[in-house]
Every structure is written in C-alpha cells, then in structure tokens.
Amino acid sequence: MTERFSAREAIALAGDDFRELPVPMREFKPDGPLSWQGYDDSRRRALTRTGEDESVVCGTAVIGSTRAVLIAFEFGFLGGSLGERTGDRVEAAYTHARAHRLPVVSLVATGGSRMQEGMLALTQLQRVARQSALAREAGLPQIAVLRDPTTGGGWATLGAGADVTLALPGAQVGFAGSRVRPSDADPAAYTAEAQMAAGAVDAVVREEELRETLALWLTLLTAPAAEAEGEGEVEGEGEVESEAASGGEVEPVPPPAALGAPGLPATGWDAVRHARSPERPRAAAYLDAYFSRRAAISGDRCGGSDDGMLCGFGSGPAGRTVAYAAQCGTATRPAGYRTAARLIRLAGRLGFPVLTLVDTPGAANDAQAERQGAGSAIADLFAAVATARTPVTTLVIGEGGSGGALALAAPGNTWATPDSYFSVIAPELAAAILKRPASEVRDTADQLRIRPQDLVELGVIRGIVEHAGR
Numbered sequence: 001m002t003e004r005f006s007a008r009e010a011i012a013l014a015g016d017d018f019r020e021l022p023v024p025m026r027e028f029k030p031d032g033p034l035s036w037q038g039y040d041d042s043r044r045r046a047l048t049r050t051g052e053d054e055s056v057v058c059g060t061a062v063i064g065s066t067r068a069v070l071i072a073f074e075f076g077f078l079g080g081s082l083g084e085r086t087g088d089r090v091e092a093a094y095t096h097a098r099a100h101r102l103p104v105v106s107l108v109a110t111g112g113s114r115m116q117e118g119m120l121a122l123t124q125l126q127r128v129a130r131q132s133a134l135a136r137e138a139g140l141p142q143i144a145v146l147r148d149p150t151t152g153g154g155w156a157t158l159g160a161g162a163d164v165t166l167a168l169p170g171a172q173v174g175f176a177g178s179r180v181r182p183s184d185a186d187p188a189a190y191t192a193e194a195q196m197a198a199g200a201v202d203a204v205v206r207e208e209e210l211r212e213t214l215a216l217w218l219t220l221l222t223a224p225a226a227e228a229e230g231e232g233e234v235e236g237e238g239e240v241e242s243e244a245a246s247g248g249e250v251e252p253v254p255p256p257a258a259l260g261a262p263g264l265p266a267t268g269w270d271a272v273r274h275a276r277s278p279e280r281p282r283a284a285a286y287l288d289a290y291f292s293r294r295a296a297i298s299g300d301r302c303g304g305s306d307d308g309m310l311c312g313f314g315s316g317p318a319g320r321t322v323a324y325a326a327q328c329g330t331a332t333r334p335a336g337y338r339t340a341a342r343l344i345r346l347a348g349r350l351g352f353p354v355l356t357l358v359d360t361p362g363a364a365n366d367a368q369a370e371r372q373g374a375g376s377a378i379a380d381l382f383a384a385v386a387t388a389r390t391p392v393t394t395l396v397i398g399e400g401g402s403g404g405a406l407a408l409a410a411p412g413n414t415w416a417t418p419d420s421y422f423s424v425i426a427p428e429l430a431a432a433i434l435k436r437p438a439s440e441v442r443d444t445a446d447q448l449r450i451r452p453q454d455l456v457e458l459g460v461i462r463g464i465v466e467h468a469g470r
Helices: 007-014 039-050 084-100 115-122 124-137 152-159 192-197 207-222 268-276 283-290 334-350 367-371 374-386 402-406 427-433 438-448 452-458
Strands: 016-020 056-063 066-073 104-110 142-151 164-167 293-297 309-315 321-327 354-360 392-401 414-416 421-423
Touching: 007 016, 007 056, 007 066, 007 104, 007 142, 007 207, 056 084, 056 207, 066 084, 066 207, 084 104, 084 115, 084 124, 104 152, 115 124, 124 142, 124 152, 142 152, 142 207, 164 192, 164 207, 207 293, 207 309, 268 392, 268 421, 268 427, 268 438, 283 309, 283 321, 283 354, 283 392, 293 334, 309 334, 321 334, 334 354, 334 374, 354 402, 367 374, 374 402, 392 402, 402 421, 427 438
Parallel strands: 066 104, 104 142, 142 164, 321 354, 354 392, 392 414, 392 421
Antiparallel strands: 016 056, 056 066, 293 309, 309 321
C-alpha cells in the first residue's frame, strides 16, 4: 500500500505557491440533508482530525512553470467522500479554470459518495462529470493523480475521465472499494499497476518523480499551437475547433528525416527486405531524434494496452508540442488502435498537430484479437484520422501491411522512407491467395508495386524523405 498523504501534503508534493480558492457556502440543516443522526458529530471529528472542513481542498499552484487549478482530496475527512459541499467546491474550481484558462490537476483519494447525504451525494458525480466535459470542450487539459485509495465515483469521474491519468505506486484503484468487493476478489486486481496493465492508467509515478512528471505534462499540454503559414497548409484540412488553438489553423508536422536509410530499392522484394531488416531504425529512434522530450500515454481505456503502439506528446522543432502515434514493427493489437484513436482525438481537443509512424506487418489476427474487437478498433482509428481536428502527418518507416497500417496513415499527407514498403497485402500472402508457388513471391512483390517510388508514382504517398543531413 502506498503512503496516504493528506490533501495539503499532496499539494506540496505537486507544486508551489498554492493559493486556496474562495469556498462556496452552503447551509445545511442539522445532521445534513437527510437528518442522518450523528452526521454533524462525524463532521466535527473529521475537522478536528484533519484541520479541513470538507473532503476536498481547491486552489491554484505553480507546477514547473505552469499555474494550474488543483483539486486535492482529503481522505481523512470522511474517507474523502463526495457530498454536496464537495460538489460545490469542485464546480467552483472548474469554473475558475475556465475563466482563467488554466489546466486542471486532480489529486484524487476518495472512497466514493457520502452515504450520510444519500442520493444527493451520488448526484454530485453528474455535476463533476459536467464540469469535466465543459473543460474538455474549452480545450483545457485535465490530469489526474490517483492516490490511495481511489474508488467509486471519484475514480469513475475525475480519475478515469481525465485526459492523462497518473497513479502512485501501490495505490488502491477501482470502482469497487475494499468493503464492497466480492469476498473472493483478488486484491491485486484493484491496484494502480493492475489498472495500468488494463489500459486505464497512463503511468505509475513514484512520489519523488511526481512534480517533475506533472511539470512535463503541463508544459507539453499547454504549449501554444503554431499557426499555419500560407503554403504549409495541407489541402483538405479543416480549421481547428478547440479554443486552445490560438486562433488560426495548426501547422502540419514536417516529417522527420530518415535515419541512415539505404538507397531506393531496385525491386519490390528489395523493399520488403529493407523494411524487415533488423538493422534499420525503429520508431523509438525517430521519436528520440525528432523530440527533445516527450511523455507517453498508455492504454485504450477499455481493458487493454499494446506495447507495439507508442503514443504521447513531445516537444518538437522550435518547442512546438506535437502528438505522436507510432507502430513498432509488430502486429498491432486492438488496444493499440484504440489508444491511437484516443491520442488523435485528445490532440484535436487541445489543438496540437499529430505525427504518425507506420511500421507493422499488419493487424493482429489471432483469436484473442478478434474477441477484443479488432475490426471495430481499426474502424474507430480510421474515423479518428478522417475526422481529425488538427493536421495529421504520416511517415512510413518500415512495413506498411494492409489496412492494419493504412488506418494510421493520413490521407493526402503520407510520406515514406527509402527502407519501407506499403502494400495491400504481404507478398507471401498474396502469392498464397493466388495459389502461386513460393518461387513466385518475389515477382508478386514487383507486381504489387510496393516500393516507395512506386507509391509516389501511384499517388499513394506525397514523397520520399531523404537521409538525415542531406
């Protein structure tokens, strides 16, 4: 179990110069809205024990170089439970964030809704969800830090509903609290680490790294978007709808230069060999070369993650923030496609352009992938790219295997390196479908016209990216 920090200790871990916001005043009749016997005494004891008069402390603080609204839960006050006064404070905090265009950081530690206020407490979740949605519409980033414990409605709103969800090691995280789970439930399933494995948490961050991690995320997610300059605009791209987009269209991302790529392949099979070579650069090398620093999101928010799809935000040329989704040369799983779609939609809301790197032999096609909804996941990514609110630029850096690769590619703004190919199907599979012997695989590769130069001639890609330094 992770250490349980008070609300103000958590605030001190996260940032400096904390300024508490004015507290909305709501009068209760004795023992609250339900006249729950002993409720006033419980509140008085909680005040004496914690020094707080409610389960949440709200204010602004400087994290790194960014001022943000902080919503910090005090678990020592009635288990950090949400009541009407909690809802008042959270709503006021979000209202302040929108009025001053500040990001929101929630330091969550809660056992759920407050029983002593009954359904009036439970309906606070609707208030919180609405405030989060309004911040999302306004293009304001929301980051959650899950402390111990984060359960019930606090997890299902501020925690799981954030744009980026971080957690402290060992924290209890789950919709069901420890006292309401099935008696035979595995406690390991209700941890930050388990939630990350299940795609619901982006990163588990140690206490001593929290401030630096939050500072990086806030710097990346609040950087101003660059405006397009005349000819840099990609034909067919619409205007950015997010208020965070500083007024004009967001400039498309220039594709990164190829890293040590060979010359153009002479044959289709040469293109396949180059793309499959273990010596060529992979996605991580391109991301490291292009971004001065970056932070990753992880997981599809519905039960899965895929290490073969790297997604996140980085600081690109001239300090611009660019979102990225990059395949790593493996068969992409449904969770990978859903994570990429999540990334593209988040980038659109916040007003950042997107860079995608294509490198996959194709979509995972095993039975588990089918049970996990491979078709719907790929369809959702196609839709996310097609309706992207900011420009998407694609670079094919290795294998471009069929629809599993095409789903990540930007229509009209896809480029390729010399050591790549893009094909309707792998040459070996094409030969098998056509009932050709293995000896005809190389000729089939030529017939498919999968070389980078073929793709330019066919109008499938815009161009071939030259070697770095040329």
